[in-house]
Amino acid sequence: MNLAAWTWAITIIACLFFLFMSFRFREKASSSFAQYAIAGGTLPFALILFTDIATIMGVGNFVGHAAKGYEIGMANIPFVVGEQGAKIVFALVFAGFAAKFSYNTIGELMNDLLLRDKMSRALIGILTACIMIAWIGGQAKGMGDLFAVFSGTDPLWMILFFSAIFILYTMIGGIYSVVWTELIQGGLIVVLGLWFYYQVFARTDFSFSTLQANLNEVGAGHLIAFQLSFAEVATLFITGCFGVLAAQVYWQRCFAAREPKSASRAMLYSGIVAIVFTSLTTMAGLVTKAENPNLDPNQAMPWLILEQMSQTTALLFFLLVFLAAISSAASLLHSAAVIIINDLVIPHTAGKTDNQYVRYTKWCVLLVGVFAIGAALWAQSIIGLFSMAYTMAGGGVIPVLLVGLLWKRKRQERFQMGMHNSRVSPWGARIGLVSGAICSVTWGILWGVLIAALLTVLISYFVPRKRDLAAEPTAPSP
Incomplete structure (x- = not known):
């Protein structure tokens, strides 16, 4: 068979396997909303580890960052370190804390422990869902572009086909079908990823100086230099870092x-894998630039694999990216649907049963999937799509979260489910969330984070919640 036929065969077989797994867990996932959303808080270390790896290492980390490496070179590394290093920060600071609770979303956690405000919870839900939807669109776009190169098929049809598969198997099996397929996918991604980087860097004899010389020969030596100001580095780092800290998919795994x-160890190990692999992907884009400096950056990695390597290598690379894309897309789609139902629907509905909420979530998977397809067709680049969502959510949600956790009403008491212990008021949270998102997009995330934190504190101080105001001692009468 030729390359196009093999590509279709691999795609169809993998899709059938994913659908089989989803039907296998359908009944268990549908037993309650908590089972559908977080498996009842029962997942062991191995499942958390490999689902983290499979979710993190999506198509953006194997194709999107190669495009950025081809386009801007080493200047992409601060964003990589911020985006992927945030998993390590999350593991060390937040994962163990989050795993003590059985919330379904970060919005629910912030609402119960810090805010107690339905409007703020809805705003958090909208902002964090944006990250998930952008990531889903990025997986679909990257897979469509790659499949078009490998098979000659119009990427539009592949985006639609690929999206239909991950929407269907996520709808049916919930988090169970996601984590059990990712147990296999995550292991294969690590093995195939190491093999892939070996194949790419063998072309430069594993020598940085050889790569630099090759880039100089094609007039692209400037890409190897790290010529960024401190403000540019800080903006790239914080954009990636705060965006990931606001990502529901990682909180949900905890x-x-x-x-x-188990949660903190899994996120730590997967974060180390991610930062190493994604940095190497950026460097792989430079290898492609040295060999062909006249490509569309989005075609850098497909060109290198298809034109410069054997058919077997090309097929294994396609399998690697396909597994990475569909596992990430399913995880993110599931998380986005859970956010919408848990933070925007449940707080405003009463008298509904668990089965009804599960049914709502399944239909929400379909609606989010369709919306994400639109995002994939609209976006100019995978990383550009991610970066915009990171900026909005990271600049809005994380400053409010940090202020809420640090500014306690009772400093000596630990946070416990059902107990509110923060001085952030509803209006402080609302203004902080909205101003952080808007200012981050308008003026950059550094200004957005600073403004959101300051306004959250100031508004909460001058417009406290009624309960806090009533609790303050009154001055004695003259």
Whole structure:
């Protein structure tokens, strides 16, 4: 068979396997909303580890960052370190904390412990869902572009086909079908990823100086230099870091973990894998630039694999990216649907049963999937789509979260489910969330984070919640 036929065969077989897994867990996932969303908080370390790896290492980390490496070179590394290093920050600071609770979303956590405000919870839900939708669109766009190169098929049809598969198997099996397929996918991604980088860097004899010389020969030596100001580095780092810290998919994995230690260890190990692999992907884009400096950046990695390597290598690379894309897309789609139902629907509905909420979530998977396809067709680049969502959510949600956790009403008391212990008021949270998102997009995330934090504190101080105001001692009468 030729390359196009093999590509279709691999795609169809993998899709059938994913659908089989979803039907296998359909009944268990549908037993309650908590089971559909977080597996009842029962997942062991191995499942958390490999679902983290499979979710993190999406098509953007194997294709999108190669395009940025081809386009801007080493200047992409601060964003990579911020985006991927945030997983390590999350593991060390937040994962163990989050795993102590059995919330379904970060919005629910912030609402119960810090805010107690339905409007703020809805705003958090909207902002964090934006990250998930952008990531889903990025997986679909990257897979469509890659499949078009490998098979000669119009990328539009591949985007639609690919999206239909991950929407269907996520609808049916919930988090169970996601994590059990990713147990296999995550292991294969690590093995195939190491093989892939070996194949790419063998072309430069594993020598940085050889790569630099090759870039100089094609007039692209400037890409190897790290010529960024401190403000540019800080903006790229914080955009990636705060965006990931606001990502529901990682909080959700912690809520689903059987114990806090499993959640923090899994995120730490997967974060290390991610930062190494994604930095190498950026460098792989430079290898392509040295060999062909006249490509569309989005075609850098497909060209290198298809034109410069054997058919077997090309097929294995396609399998790697396909597994990465569909596992990430399913995880993110599931998380986005859970956010919308949990933070925008449940707080405003009463008298509904668990089964009804599960049914709502399944239909929401379909609606979010369709919306994400539109995002994939609209976006100019995978990383550009991610960056915009990171900026909005990271600049709005994370400053309010940090202020809420640090500015306690009772400093000595630990946060516990059902107990509110923060001085952030509803209006402080609302203004902080909106101003952070808008200012981050308008003036950059550094200004957005600063303004959001300051306004959250100031508004909460001058417009406290009624309960806090009533609790303050009154001055004695003259």
